[in-house]
Amino acid sequence: MLRDITLGQYYPADSVIHKLDPRVKLFATLIYIVSLFCFKGVAALAVATVFLFGVIKTSKVPFKFMVKGLKAIMILMIITALFNLFLTPGEPIFSFWVLKITKEGVSSAALMAIRLTYLILGTSIMTLTTTPNQLTDGLEKAMAPLAKIGIPVHAIAMMMSIALRFIPILVEETDKIMKAQMARGADFESGNLVKKVKSMIPLLVPLFVSAFRRADDLAMAMEARCYNGGSGRTKMKPLKYEKRDRGAYVLVSGYLVLILLCRTFLPWPM
């Protein structure tokens, strides 16, 4: 049930993508998102597609696993596509009552659907191949210059990594408490809205109590091990660029250039 949430899930596998420095992956994801929103024309679309599926293939994450993440935003995608389809002004190709579908509408709906799908696939490649710890390490290092202007980069990164680490724990805890209350005859499914909300109390109260207890314990355990913030703290596995990371930077930059070239010289037909 709750366990099927793939958000922020890591899929262990032995691939080049898994081994890349998290900063490279952050950068690549950012570039990819930018490219999605500035591309024009079938040629650019082909380049983005080849790039995306090439990376998916290299990452050794089963495609089936990735598609699971798409299901969750299906509704959002359909609504966006419908809005685009019916509300884009232009040359009508079909009209019915107040609704009319325009040529521009069709193409912008299709474009939007493709962009969203690629966006989700692209970002989930990053989360699926990077452990939350690596991700926050990468963020911390990438944002390090901001520390100079007084932004508590380390604290933010630490908070993020703890929050991420707590998601599966809380999901598990929810599952456990739910079962314990079901064993006492609790019913979380049937009934009207008021009853359903009320039936959440036996779940939420213990969940909050346990979340606070865990937070307290964690803070205590960190202090007991002399944690006192970021300054002067060294890492067991400091991030260091390897050859493959440099290669990846070149590849990603090349990809962006290619997209921009397509946009300028082959902007057909969009």
Add this chain to the structure above:
Amino acid sequence: MSIVLEKINFIYSEETAYQIQALKDVNLTIEDGQFIGIIGHTGSGKSTLIQHFNGLMKATSGTIYFNGQNIYEEGYHLRDLRSKVGLVFQYPEHQLFETTILEDVAFGPKNQGLSKEEALQRATEALKSVGMPEELYNQSPFDLSGGQKRRVAIAGVLAMQPEVLILDEPTAGLDPAGRDEILDLVARMHRERGITVILVSHSMEDVAKYVQRIIVMNQGSVMYDGTPKDVFHHYKELETVGLAAPQVTYLMHELKERGLLVDTDATTVAEARASLMEALTGVHSARKDFHVC
């Protein structure tokens, strides 16, 4: 009245990289009125197994019959099953949520559809039977000590008056006195009300002392199933899977090797003492120099 498991398999996170087969081809029959102990190393599938008994988990394959009825059948009332098969989870104190202890214990009976008075009546009885002092009934359950919380949580299941009571390591994290109290309470429930009790435990001593039948789990399968004597007979094999027989079993085997004619099947201290006394008084004339301290 019985619970029958037929070829139960259970796989966690099926079809992902994290796939774990937690139960493998488990066949079991839980007869009415038995006091059963389930032992097994950490991760052997005990908690997973017992959650199948009341239908909280659905087996990946296999069938479970409660009183002859297939619980996976369309339209079977799992909520009724859960009120007949009471399950006390590991660390049950984490499920407390009401403003007062009495209200919390009454949660189960209320879900069974009893009126408020009846539910409170049941709760009072259950709290009495677990030995909670009456002046605490209207306190918040969050202000209790760990052992007291545990008892309140157990009372929460007892108040539903189940026919089968399953406890998952009810004594984890309790002191010896608290442990004995809980186990004595469970044994009393079994004796007086004749309910079936299934006790998951890591302590061989506890299991040997109380139960009539032991089920040994190893890596998701049933390794042994029999009386404590039968099972602890295999103490050498038990060691290979990270378990051990009660201390007295070792003592008795050692004594026998050294030439004292004791009964190596003794699994509790009381049995061992009886056998030892017998052996000593019998052997005494032959070997005057033998001392047991």
